Amino acid sequence: MEERRKDLPSLVFRWDMFLSFGKDTRDNFTRRLYEELLRNNVRTFLDDEGLKGGDELAPGLSAAIDESAAYVAVISENYACSRCLEELAQILERKRRLLPVFYNVDPSNVRRQEGPFENPFRYLETRHGVDKVQRWRKALEKSGGKKGWDSMNWKDNSQLIQDIIKNILREVNNTPLGVAKHPVGIKFRVEELMKLLDVKSNEVQVIGFQGMGGIGKTTLAKAVYNKIASEFEHRSFIFDIRETSSQHKGLISLQKQLIHDLFSEKFLANEVSEGIIKIRERVNEKRVLIVLDDVDDASQLDAVAGARDWFFDGSIIIITTRDKKVLRKPFVNEIYEVKELSSIESLQLFSHHAFGKGKPADNFLHLSEQVVSLTGGLPLALEVFGALLFNKKKEMEWVEALEKLRKIQPGNLQEVLMISYNVLDEEEKCVFLDIACLFVKIRMDRESAIDIFKGCGFNAEMVIKDLTEKSLIKIGYDNTLWMHDQLRDMGQMIVRKENLIDPSKHSRLWDQHEIMDVLNFRKGTGETQAIILDFEDHKRILESKVLESKRPSTISNWSPISYLNENFKNAFYFKAEEDNDQVKLCTKMFQPMINLRLLQINHVNLEGDFKHMPANLKWLQWKGCPLEALPSDFCPWKLAVIDLSESKIKQVWKQRSWKGQFKVSSHRPQLATLINLST
Structure with missing residues (x-):
């Protein structure tokens, strides 16, 4: 099966950077460099666990090396150990970019294994043999000859780290998008498209790739993007626009991503119109390359690329879509029909x-x-x-x-x-549906998903591996779970077909309107296994105003229009409050959902007795929790993973131990000491 793993098509590199380092820099220089990389949105792998072991590499470390676009080796006096040297040898075998940092060591000593490296290498030869250590010597010799940073040439670590970050960001921005492991038919189609595009032209060029789902529009767009990206200083590839725009404030999210990709800027916007003004202002100043993937509605284009006169001369905009009607002229000047493979x-x-x-x-x-x-x-x-x-x-x-x-x-x-x-077994089907309906939407990372599925009693790592090998899911950028939109749509349709009329009978709920309808009308059932509900950045309070006296005893007594009007009023009644901008939900709404195992209620204020919350929860994500401690009557003893990041929580539970895992945002690490994680 190892041969099969290597043949899997990759979406993009899982990590932008892999950090290799010795024990003596872990808690100081390397930690500061790692935190700065994360702050600059560089996907960085740091093997903290491997340092706790012995000579051997930590499990999965070779895979992380293989899945990284480039590497930073912080070579210090303690670097000459078998684990670090084996990392370095494997890194050099990948023949990708290695950026060495010579931390308080002379690069010439690194090349020759002299000075602080001489005795450690002698010891390694007695322990591992001359032949094996010779491979490590060659790795260190080659690394010592590469252009990098000598810390002794810098006044302080802060300046050194900033210079490293500047160079790494340049490196990351030039990393091409992964196309397909087997790009059959791509080369010919790219050559055809390059005849339609002129990267030296001063004209604004807008080209649409049109074709049915699954025909390879996104793969082709990535190949063309890689071909011409080096010609543009400002560029952006926005995936899955159809899916993103359907989410809460989805169009605003797309606008923010576009500005961030093109100009590394952040801006606040509450309305799409504000984002349009910002985009027009910025793209009119610089030549840009933009790819808008999976557009299915003209409003999406209006929000991020409304007209040709928005853009500076020489800009290129590529749009992929299934619907030719989206590609309106005169905005789009060329349409390329993506055809089936021969x-x-x-x-x-x-x-x-x-x-x-x-x-x-x-x-x-x-x-x-x-x-x-x-x-x-x-x-x-x-x-x-x-x-x-x-x-x-x-x-x-x-x-x-x-x-x-x-x-x-x-x-x-x-x-x-x-x-x-x-042909999947029941466990694989369950995991597939959870990913298709829930985790793809919230961009769940692989490791967190594995923790959650283990909590559900699944053989998580094996199931994720099998689904990946069957090409039903992939590990996308940022180490997130990803699947083709056709597979995602198929999974969601399977769940919708559980009951075509009543969403409360669905095993998974992900649509905000349907969820609020189920909750407000107290229609929860034991069929529901999972809910994802996120009101991040919500500026108004959603209050449940459905009282027993107002609810219709039977829908048949209401006209369709009256029923819809009442449903709309109750499910989307917003009321501003001076000191609270969170959505309010009542715990009793969840009481009938006795089989609920996965629950996301981000930026929600729960009111009522917590004893009504389902006892079988395995995963709870409650970002922005307004409580300082969870109530003692909240007893989901089977809970495996809880995420209370971005919250006001000071203590999870008083006077009780808990066997699950606790995830907290990085700015409040002290919370990790406030909960007993004993098994």
Whole structure:
């Protein structure tokens, strides 16, 4: 299965930077450098756990090295240990950018393993043998010859760190987007598109990539972006616009991301109109490259790229969409229709995922050709179906899969993807649906998700690994869980089909309007397993005004218009309060949800007795919790992970121990000492 892992297509590098360092700099220089990298939004891997062990690398460390775009080695006197040197050797084998920092050591001593390195290397040779240590010597020699920073040339660490950060940010900004591990057919299509684009032109160019879902529009956009990005100082690639814009203040979020990507600026906006003014003001001053991925409504373009005259001469805007009507002229001057792969290309891509090579095994050639003919040249279908058949060595297994494929109407990608979903076991299906409906939306990182799923009693690491190998999920940038929008839509549709009329009968709730309808009308049921509700930056109070006396005894007594009006008033009644801008919810609203295991209620004020809260919760995220301590009658004993970051909490529970994990924002680390984590 290790060979299979290497063949998985990557979205982007998981980490921008990997920090390699010795024990003597962990709590001072390296820690300050790490915190500064995080402050500048550089995704940085720091192996704190590995320092607690012995000679061997910590589990997963080689994978982290492999998944990093570049590396910083803080070479100090204590660096000459087997763990650090093995890290360095593996880093150099990746042949990516290494930035050495010679911390209180002479680079010439590093190159020659002299001075403070001489005795440690002699000891290592007696312990590990000359041959193994020779590999480490060569790694240190090569690193010592690279251009880096000599701390003895700097007055203080602060100035040194700032210079390192400046160079790293330049490095990160030039890191290309990962396209696909097997970019079959991409080169030819990029060449076609480059004939439509002129990066030297002084004209504003707007080009649309149009095609059905799963056909490879985003992959193609990333390839073109990588091709021309070096020509632009100011650039931005915004993914999943359709999904982001559907969320609370989604358009404002897109506007903020665009300004931050282009100019590294932050701005406050409560209305889309304010963001439009800011964007027009800034993009009119500088030449920019912008990619807007998965646009499905003209209002999204109006919010971030409303007209050609917004932009400075020579700017290029690329839009990917399924809907050609979004690409309005004269704003869009070129439309490129992304077409299916040819039969030869399809067979090649399918073979990469089904066999780990560019052509099928001879005894499976005929069956492979049949699969390709039925998947319609769609890259996503070829990838997912190929991953399904990987390691299937029996012809009968292929024949059975083909029979399922033949029953599907041509062009019905969702049904093709459902074949891969249906072969999952119940645990894998549950995790897949949690990710599709919940964790993709809130950009959950892989490690946190694993902790949560372990708390649910799942074999989390194995399930995440299996779903990744089946190409049903990927690990995206910032180490977050990611899946193709077609797979996400499929998962959400599976849940919606649990009850097409009543959302309270759905196993997972993620739509804010549906959630508030269920809560306000006290329609909660034991069917609900998970809810995500986030009112971050909300400036008004949402109050539940549904009293028993006001609720209709039966909906049939109301006209449709009256019912909708009452529903709207109660679910979206906002009232400003002088000292509180949080949404208010009553704990009793959750009482019927006895099987609720995952709950996000960010920036919400819960009122009432906490004994009404479901006892089976495994994960609670309550950012912005207004309480100073959780009530003693709140007893979710099965809770595995709780996140109370950005809150007023001072103590979690008084006089009780708790077996779960506690996550808190970095500016309040003292809270970690206020809870008993005994097992």
